[in-house]
Amino acid sequence: MATTVFINEFHYDNSGADVGEFIEIAGPAGTDLTSWKLVLYNGGSGGIYDSIPLSGTITNQSNGFGTLSFSRAGIQNGPTDGFALVDPSGKVVQFLSYEGSLTATSGSAVGMVSMDIGVSESTPPPAGQSLQLTGSGNTYEDFTWSGPKTETPGGLNGGQTFVSAPLPVINLATTQASAAEAGPVLGIFTITRTGSTAAALTVAYTINAASTATSGEDFVPLPGSIEIPAGQASATIIVTPIDDDRPEGNELLFLTLANNSAYSLDSHGSGAAIAIADNDPIVKNSFFFTEDRILSIQSAAPTRLKALVTGKADSQIGEIIAISVDDAQGSIDGLLPGDTGYAAKAQENAQLLLAVLADQEFGFLTQENVLTVAGGQFLQFALLSGGSLDDLRRGGSVEMLFATSEVNPDGQSALQTTSIDLQTIDLAFRFPRGGFGDVNLRLTLGDFEMALGSQLQGKSSESEIIDLTGIGAPVVNVTMDVYREAAFDNSVGFYLIEDMQGRVRDPLTNNLLEPGEAGYVQAALANRVGVTVTGRNDQVTRYSAQIAAGHLLTTFLVVGGTVEDLLDDNANNNPMIYFNHISANSDGIDHVRTLGANLFGYEDLAGGGDRDFNDVIVQVNIASI
Missing domain, CATH: 2.60.40.2030 (CalX-beta domain)
Known part of the structure; x- marks a missing residue:
């Protein structure tokens, strides 16, 4: 093995009385010689006659190498004297001698035979000269002993060039x-x-x-x-x-x-x-939150996650979203929570769980929703306030607090969790200026049935949609429980759409119309199904109807009037009408929120008003015939 820390120069004899005796060590810059030592051996007996403790750190004198010199009077003049360089572990790095070889009889080098360097001061030179290595390289083996010549203690030898060593x-x-x-x-x-x-x-x-x-x-x-x-x-x-x-x-x-x-x-x-x-057996359909507040689904196959609102202690409406992430740390496409661009990625992967009403006076409502989740899936959660997921995706000003603290401006998590058992966890969310318990939710994992018609809700923007496709029966029974708390006599209805984007077919031209396109209102109302409901203030009114299956439905709200007012020939009595698809609304504002499975809340004021979404609440229940 190459010797990287080595004896580089020394002087032991000169004409007249010996002066300036020293031994110099060379090596890589940064080498700390503390606890190294030089052990001096007598050639006659092979025993130790002196020891020099070393100290100091080698500095960079040339290309990453340097030297340190250690003075010691009384270095023996030979013949066959020598010294051993010993590292902190007690290993002999070098055992050199001059004017012949010797065998050590004690100390670190006991039993070892020294290497004669081949040059000496046996004919004493003038004071100020030494024996030293010359040549080019970065290990002892690269150089050759020479001299006596002009000494350079603590500096580079004349005729010696250090070459940068390759990186380890x-x-x-x-x-x-x-x-x-x-x-x-x-x-x-x-x-x-x-x-x-x-x-x-x-x-x-x-x-x-x-x-x-x-x-x-x-x-x-x-x-x-x-x-x-x-x-x-x-x-x-x-x-x-x-x-x-x-x-x-x-x-x-x-x-x-x-x-x-x-x-x-x-x-x-x-x-x-x-x-x-792992030493814990996997239980089918179990889940837990990781240290980073990421929900880990433990299941070999897809299963269902039910979310139930159990309490609300804040006066503002909020939306809880579930975000599919890649791992237990919550990363998305290589971005970790807190990385630039993470929140935007989270929006892309988000699914609306449900919106939570602003107060608790609607005790008759059960706000719950059921999601299908994959085995091994990871979910991040966030609470939105001041707007909806739809608003956020349209560039609106919406505050979003994540379960994982690194994403949030205050560096604190928006979520506390309490595990009830392997299939049940209670969640307590906080709003930006609130406290835990502003919104309380219970998550349960199991083989739950999804409410018929609710399977598309929350999965994309503007998804207050009832899906009646894939139902075996040609007709379904529909009941609608309507609660109203508004100054206006509002009407709510549903109409057929061709796709998730809300396009309708004009019955007069058979053309497809986009939300907001001229003629959309009339075409939407011409495609309405079932009954248009109104309800009464501060009470629940039930309506029933039969509707043909095989279609997608979405909803509209007529404010302070009826559908007939919109369709008559008198343009002066037209009330405002708002749709699920924001592009169809004259104010460009969201007026419908998903409060649970097939549970919709409506806001009747232009521009969003007080944004409480409780002016009309409709629970739709569907059963196949």
Whole structure:
């Protein structure tokens, strides 16, 4: 192995009385010589006659190398005297002699035979000269002893050129690849370097995004760097699994070395993985929230998630959205919570769970919804205030607080959770200027039936839509429970649409009309189905009808008037009409919210008014015949 810290120059004899005796050490800049030593040996007995403790750190005198000189009077004049350079671990790095070789009989070099350097001061030179290495390189083996010549203690020798050493190459490997919660059984990574071990080297690493194990949740957090001590070529990273009670299956921890100017990476060994075995059996249809407030669905197949509003303590309306994310940390397409662009990505992946009314006077309502979720799916949650998901996607000013704290301006989570059992968790949300419990929700996992007709609601923008396609019967029974709390005698109805975008077919021309296009209002009303309901203030009124299946339906609100007022020949008595699809509304504002499965709330004031969405509330119940 190449010697990177070495004896570079020394002087032991001169004409007249000996003066200025010294030994110089050379090595890579940054090498700390504390705890190194020079052991001086007598050639006659092979025993130790002196020892020089070393100290100080080598500075960069040329191309990453330098020297330190140590004075010591009384260095013996030979023949066959020598000295050993010993590192902090007690290892003899060099055992050199002059005027012949010797065998050490004691000390660190006991039993070793010295190497005669081949030059000497046996004919004493004038004071101010020394024996020294010359040549070009960066290890002892690159140079040749010469002299006596003019001494340069603590500086570069005449005729000596240090060449920059190649960067150490760092390798990461797994030396104990199987860890386990039970025990726990530790996992071990080993980081190894090439080249000089004279100085300590700090190596950085990261947890690769391919990891399924979560720091602080599945294993004790790692510092992200490790020091390979001076004198050592490797160091180990110990992975300690956390024995939790969550059934999550076996997981992988994948580390990747980080680039650094102090070293280069082994192209075939810059990443390694450890498997952490779980000791909790997976229960079918179970779920839990991770440390980052991400809901992890534990199921081998798609299942259903029911959300039920259990309490409301704030005077503003809010929308709760569920966001499909890629992993337990909540990342989306490589973006972690808090990264630039994360909130925009979350909007793209969001699904409306339900809107929560502003007060609790509607005790007769059950605000609940059911979503289909995939086995192994991860969900992020957020609470919207000051607007809806539709408003947000249209560029409106809407406040959004996430369950994961890193995304929020105040750095605090919007969610507290309480696990009831493996299939039930209570959620407490907070508004931006509120407290936990502003909105309370209970999530339950199970094989729930979705309300007939509700399967498209919340899955896209403007999705207050009833889906009657795919129903075996030609006709369905519909009941509508209507509650009204408004100064206007409003009317609510439903009409046929051709697609999720709300296009209608004009019965006169057979053309498809977009929301907001000329003639849309008349075409929509011409396609209405069932009954148009009005209700009475402060009470629930039930309406019943039979409607043909096989179509998509959406809703409209006529404010302070009737459909007939809109369709007659008198343009002066036309009331305002608002639709689910915002482009069809004259004020460009959302006037309908999904409060639950087939449960819709309406706002009757132009421009959004007080945005309470309780002027009319309609619960639609559908049963096939």
